[in-house]
Amino acid sequence: MGEGNSNLSSKWMEGSGPYSDIVISSRIRLARNLSGYPFPHVANEGQAKEVYELIKNALNEQDALEELNELDFMNISDLSALDRQVLMEKHLISPQHMKPGYSKxxxxxxxxxxxxxxxxxxxxxxxxxxxxxxxxxxxxKANIVDDYLEAKLDMGFDEHMGYSTACPTNTGTGLRASVMLHLPALVMTKQINRVLATLPQLGLAVRGIYGEGTEANGNLFQISNQITLGVEEREIIKSLEAVTKQLIDQERHARKLMLKDRQKNLEDKIYRAYGILRYARVISSEEALNLLSDLRLGVDTEIIEEVESKILNQLIVQTRPGCLQKMEGREMEAFDRDVKRAKVIRESLN
Structure with missing residues (x-):
């Protein structure tokens, strides 16, 4: 992973796709395990290495799919702590996967x-x-990759229970689907708690930007399915998509009301955020996320026309501690990161 901003961007940050004014990204994750091997948390070094080699060989075979030919295979232990943190901040590995371990x-x-x-x-x-x-x-796309790997590897699967998974909540399809939503108007109009309180009753979980145990900073909420057993993949997707579209309608309605009833207050909040982001010399991670949320609302409601949402999506990640240090090429103290963060935002917006 090289220096600079170019390596700190990913496809999901493009700011494109349907409903991209509210839906930042969509994620599908399939949990799969090889038959006859213990789960990673109870496997010994030898067993973990066998699993590692089997999967690596399957991914490297000459007849691999076009999707797999372009894959870059990296051993977690070969990456620096900073590179692992950057991968986590870009949502490409989990916080758990950052820690070095047997054949990860x-x-x-x-x-x-x-x-x-x-x-x-x-x-x-x-x-x-x-x-x-x-x-x-x-x-x-996930199913294309999964089908290829299933043809090469002996997956743990039971006709009645579905795919074997380390966590019982993933048993069945092994599918976890999630969307990252930007819901500032529902937060500002104090409707968010009422709206989100209904989701667990629909079998959905609500988390912050980095999943379980994280807060919804920057008005960003991650909504995902909780149930995988006895439910087909398409059903899970259809249900999550239907709820997401309801949340989109409610957020858009709240935005319209704010533009109608308190336009000057809203414009003032957005332009103040824009001003601070363009000129601040020191800015914390939390403040940056909240101000970027205000600015994004301004872009999506066309109050601000000269900023692309893609830049704001990239800044959500590029202002995180690991990415800032990667850009700088060294480890930094908190205050130095706050200075660097302000500089990165200024350069992106100006």
């Missing part, structure tokens, strides 16, 4: 739309990450 790896496509984690919680986690609301497209 990640395989990434050139545009980083496909990432395959090896020996994380499961032997394999196949992930596809697309911009906007593209759950169907992401599932199609």
């Amino acid at each position: 790896a990640v395989s990434l496509s050139n545009d980083e739309a496909i990432s395959i984690m090896i020996n994380e919680e499961d032997h394999m986690r196949i992930q596809c990450l697309f911009p906007g609301l593209q759950l169907e497209e992401a599932l199609k």
Whole structure:
């Protein structure tokens, strides 16, 4: 992974795709395990290495799919702590996969739309990450990769229970589908708690930008399915997509009301955020995320016309601690990161 901003962008940050004014990204993740081998958390070094080699060989075979020919296979232990942190901040590996361990790896496509984690919680986690609301497209791509690997490897599967997974909540299809939503108007109009409170009743989980245990900073919310057993893949996708479209309608309605009833206040909030982001010399991670959220609302409501949403999507990630240090080429103290963060934002917006 090289220096500069170019390597800190991924396909999901493009700001394209359906409903991209509210849906930042769509993610499909398939949990798969090899038959006859213990799950990674109970495997010994020898067993983990066998799994690692079997998957690596399958990914490297000459008749590999076009999607797999462009994959870059990386052993987690060969990466620096900073490179691992950058991969996590870009949502390409999990926080758990950052820690070095027995034969852990990640395989990434050139545009980083496909990432395959090896020996994380499961032997394999196949992930596809697309911009906007593209759950169907992401599932199609994930299934192409999955079908190829299933033809090469003996997967743990039971006719009644489905795919064997380390966590019982993934048993069945092994599918976790999620969308990242930007919902600032629902937050500002104090409707967000009421809206999100209904989601667990629909079998959906709500988390922050980096998943379980993280807060919804920057008005970014991750919505995902909780149930995989006894539900078909298409059903999971259809259900999540239907709820997502309801949330999109509610957010758009809240934006219209704000533009109608308190336009000057909204414009003031957005232009103040824009001014701080363009001229600040020191800015914290949390403040940056919140101000970028305000600015993005301004772009999506066409109050601000000269900024691309793609730049704002990239800044969500590029202002994280690991990415800032990667750009600088060295480890930095918190204050130095705050100075660097302000500089990166200024240069991106000016």
